[in-house]
Amino acid sequence: MSEPLLSVRDMCVAYGGVEAVRGVTIDAKRGSIVTVIGANGAGKTTLLNAIMGVLPSAGAVSFDGAGIDRTPLEARVARGLCLVPERRELFSNMSVADNLELGGFRRSAAERAETLEQIYARFPRLKERRAQEAGTLSGGERQMLAMGRALMARPRLLMLDEPSLGLAPRIVRDVFDIIVDLRRDGVTILLVEQNARAALQIADYAYVLELGQVSASGAAVDIAADPRLVESYLGLGGGDY
């Protein structure tokens, strides 16, 4: 179990001429919550998209001991890698139930039915709204649906991009509680958050990203206690978790 589930080596991602991510190396241990914090534009979203395979990148990504650099995005989903993107990317003119069902597109019908029950148990709100179109949901419900849809794929690594963005504080708390629950169920989490204070409270390990490079990393408690980092990032987090 010592080998990390996800291991990223020297990742570089360039948009046109600009390098948004430069030589980033990160690991995610099995069953842990790893958070990547940093200012707006530091390259956090780009990093997640590149790990998922949405964006092309240079460097090496290995998942569960196998290199996945040449694995297309859709096949990464089948292997157990899932991303809940910042913009949620739901199927807004389709029902909540259809969104969830499609989340399990790469799983068997039996697995889909079983996982759907678990997700309805975890998010009773989605069960109430299952016949409603996704586009008519509130912000919090949309985030729940995005997470539910990703969980339908039975991910081993769940990447969450700004899950608290635009949500009311009470709902942010629910979302973070769910993330902690997921770790208990054995899902490894890679969490990107502007709300660094809240992220560090639940994370085991943290990376700080500055201008596309890792400027600091360590146990989440140590990062939270670092006076320089506290000054640069934790002040911006806005509110306690």
Next chain:
Amino acid sequence: MDSTIVLFLVQDAIINGAIYALVAVALLLVFAVTRIILVPQGEFVAFAALTLAALHAGRAPPTVWLLVALGVLTFVSVAWRQRRFFDARTLAVAALANLALPIALALLAQAMAPLKLGLASEILLTIALVTPMGPMIYRLAFEPLAEASVLVLLIAAFGVHFSLTGLGLAFFGPEGVSTPALIQGSFMIGALVVTGQSLAVVLATVALLAALGWFFRATLFGKALRACASNRLGARLVGVSTSMAGRIAFGVAALIGAISGVLVGAISTIYYDSGFLIGLKGFVAAIIAGLSSYAGAGVAAIAVGLVESFSSFWASAYKEALVFAAIIPVLVWRSLVVGHIEEDEE
């Protein structure tokens, strides 16, 4: 003009409108999933009618060679794109779908054609020969351009259309054909003579549209196609490959085209290039429906049929021009009502 003539023209409009509705639905589906305006949809219609006519005459249709040729080209293209990232499984699947299947169908058609097993089996074989062309054309012409703009895709679609028309002339020759009616004879409803074939067209269209409705509402693959249309990135993030969705959409479009061809062959004489006008009228209906609403396209297709049948009665020399001119007031009205539409250039 008396009521009998009006009823006759309306009947004509409904039959033609049903065919245009099928074309329009195929165009909407392909556009929603892939952003391609499938100009060659009419070619599937024409090729199916020509294939059925050949089979009914007891000849092996030239379609088999066209299918094998397309299959070989598609396989070579897929293999060439694999030269750097070799993946044996993908290549094996591509060989099965693009080499083994067309050759098996070709042999089957060669063996079956002289036996004259009856209309039903000939229709099934026609559909089996035309439908695989859809996914092949997608892989050959459009998959490498998947990320291109709508305009580039439209130009490519015209290229495919012109290529297929040329191939149609080479493979089928310039003679027109007509195919036997699915339901023989005719009967009277009041003063109106209704032919069995018009009933067959309407029934088959309604059944096919209902089946498509079921496919999109109730099956996982149908929902995956809708998901691609709704949010391409979202669809990829749940593991739906846009290339696979494109192949399915083209397959469904070719299937709809093949069935339309079986239906239309008994109504009018079909030549290798007849598909274009049928496709264009379906396109007019799709545009009237704003390239988005399936029900709207169905209604618009009947309206196109009405304009066509009444203008062919009053001014037959201008009937095509009047149908296409009908799109102008619709576009003016839409641009006034809808306002600015965001350009889709992801």
